[in-house]
Amino acid sequence: MSEPLHSPPPATALEVSLFSCGVGECLAVHLGNGDWMLVDACRTHRQDLPLNLAYLEKLGMDLNRAVKLFVITHWHDDHIDGAAEIVKRCPDARICFSSALCRDEFFRLVACYAQTNSIVDRERSGVREMGRILQILRERKADPTYHPYHPPVLTQADHLLYRPGNCHVVALSPSPEAVIRAYEDISQIWKSLTDGSAGKIRSEATSTKP
Amino acid sequence: MRNTYTAIQKETLDTVEPQDSSVYLSVDDAQYGMESSDETTMPEPSLPTADRDLAVKTKRRSFVVIRPAEESGRVFLPLQQWEGVVVHVDEDEFTAILTDKTHPGNPEEEVVLDCQEIPEDDQSLLQPGAVFYWSIGYEEEPGQPRRRVSQIRLRRLPKWTRRELEEAERKAMEFADLFR
Numbered sequence: 001m002s003e004p005l006h007s008p009p010p011a012t013a014l015e016v017s018l019f020s021c022g023v024g025e026c027l028a029v030h031l032g033n034g035d036w037m038l039v040d041a042c043r044t045h046r047q048d049l050p051l052n053l054a055y056l057e058k059l060g061m062d063l064n065r066a067v068k069l070f071v072i073t074h075w076h077d078d079h080i081d082g083a084a085e086i087v088k089r090c091p092d093a094r095i096c097f098s099s100a101l102c103r104d105e106f107f108r109l110v111a112c113y114a115q116t117n118s119i120v121d122r123e124r125s126g127v128r129e130m131g132r133i134l135q136i137l138r139e140r141k142a143d144p145t146y147h148p149y150h151p152p153v154l155t156q157a158d159h160l161l162y163r164p165g166n167c168h169v170v171a172l173s174p175s176p177e178a179v180i181r182a183y184e185d186i187s188q189i190w191k192s193l194t195d196g197s198a199g200k201i202r203s204e205a206t207s208t209k210p
Numbered sequence: 211m212r213n214t215y216t217a218i219q220k221e222t223l224d225t226v227e228p229q230d231s232s233v234y235l236s237v238d239d240a241q242y243g244m245e246s247s248d249e250t251t252m253p254e255p256s257l258p259t260a261d262r263d264l265a266v267k268t269k270r271r272s273f274v275v276i277r278p279a280e281e282s283g284r285v286f287l288p289l290q291q292w293e294g295v296v297v298h299v300d301e302d303e304f305t306a307i308l309t310d311k312t313h314p315g316n317p318e319e320e321v322v323l324d325c326q327e328i329p330e331d332d333q334s335l336l337q338p339g340a341v342f343y344w345s346i347g348y349e350e351e352p353g354q355p356r357r358r359v360s361q362i363r364l365r366r367l368p369k370w371t372r373r374e375l376e377e378a379e380r381k382a383m384e385f386a387d388l389f390r
Contacts, residue, residue: 022317023307044317077295077307078320102389107382114381115374134385141388151389193370 008034008059014167019051024078028052031167036061037069038093041083050082053089067093069162069169071155072133074098075126084132091146095137096161098174099154100182101130105190110134112193286359288312288347294362296340299325304336308344323362332364341365 008030009015015030024042031037041050049057056066067090072083087095100106114131141149155161155171156179162169174182294306303322310316328336342364349359 023320024318045315077297077318102386104382104386107385108375108378111381111385112370112374112378115377134388137388138384154389194375 006058008061017052017055019055021051024081026050026052026079028055031068031162031169032165034061034066035068035164036066037071037162037169038067038086038090039071040073040079041081041086042078043082048082050086053082053086063089065092066090068164069094069096071096071161071171072098073173075101075130077126077129080126080129083129084136087133087136091140094150094162095133095152096155096171097152098179098182099156100174100179100186102154103183103186105183106186107134109186109190109193283352285350286345286347287350288345290346292344294321294342294344296336296338296342298338299336301325306342311343327360327362328364329362332362335364335366 011033013030014032015028017028019026019028019042021042021044025040026042027037027039029037029039036056038050038052038056041052043050048054053063053067056063061067067086070083070086070090070093072095073079086093110127110131113128114135137152140146153159153161155174157171157173157175159171160168161171289312291311292308293311294308296304296306297320298305302325304325305320305322308319308321310319325333325336328342332342342362344360344362346360347358349357351357
């Protein structure tokens, strides 16, 4: 096993670091000139920082400015745990969501699980973490000291996400077909909540892609 | 209080041996609510005072006797407990993410379990998103050797209320506005 890195990469270096905990993976990518991209979030313990953010902190990076791009690939628990903490601590970062998530049904689903009077476990579920992220953005948008407000970027395959210099970041997914499938999945989950076909239990909103 | 109950007609009430923790309720309470005092009488004086205090009897109603489940003397001594969320269900197996409740500092784990581990009563609840509790420990029963057991129970919760769903629709419009 290689030695952990304790010093920032050179300004011209492209560095990709993959982190993994018991369940989940995330990335920290140095794009050059001290600019970073974080992809997804995971953490070993609920109270910890996400591993990719903790890495930047260990390198002594100024989190307020260093993170330029934060990509949330999907809302499965193993890729989004702690993502709200990244949004909160990295106000300069452009946040990228899959365009499949910009649907009324998805926002209703998030709002439903984010309700404070919900009796389901509030500490779990990727959809609840999405709720925390949207809540932070909501407060940020309403804050007059935080302007201009930049809405999250909705991505699809082949979208150019970042081009600061020689380094380009391009999304490879989701494909239009995957987006349509996700629309259908999300609509189905919402329908099951509203028509009672969810059955006898109130379950966690879990899997759908992207 | 609704663990175990037995419906008993009024005329057979006297033959029932009252128990300290039994509760006597009118079957129709939910429908009629409390009746006026001239329709209500106290139960038979042969009942223990505690039961008389709890009892509500009307002239036209039958009774339900609610008793706690009989104690079997069985004791479960947990060694390890997890909370899990089902993420995928196959024909014979299901995949779940486990959170260690005994050692909360441990990271979450993904496991594949046999569907046979789920009690028959809970099989219909086994679907993605279902929350369950998994306990491993010893079960002790008087006169029986100690047994090591593993049990999984799925969590049952009420459905979303209309009010919660309406509130979610309202909040969703605010969330959608964040993308403009």
